[in-house]
Amino acid sequence: MSLQEDLAAVQRSLDNLVQSVERVEQQVGGGSLEIRRVRTDAGHLRESVALLNEAAPALRRAETRPDLVTIPDDPYNSALWTDSDDEGLGARDRHAP
Template structure:
């Protein structure tokens, strides 16, 4: 199993846990300290898993390759800029 598969399986289990805690809370009532602790702990687990998923090295897809054409760029695009490090066009470099 890959890391992504494991994280997805844990996410499903946590979703089931949160649903079960919600049903239990409806049966027991929302006011008790114990049920609030269980609900808070389940929420913390979900937040921790989200952080883990965001920072875990994984099988992230590589970014799409951008093709750069071989044709030269239109020189009209660069009329209003100076050559970097060389100064203005009508002057010599130091």
């Protein structure tokens, strides 16, 4: 699926969730803390999906594969590492305690 199709599926699922929460709220009553929390969370999800839909064009551009960089198999020049210590072995001119 494409990003747009996935976002549309999320939106449909979220709409079904909101409808279900409304039905439960009618059965239970809207005064309880739990149902208000669920209603608020569903509203936050709606806002988040709306923001994601707005950002979708930028996300689609980010989906494109970046240019690959070829790394040669040749060994590195050892002169690059003359000022570093061997990890775990300590410095070359010192002894372990």
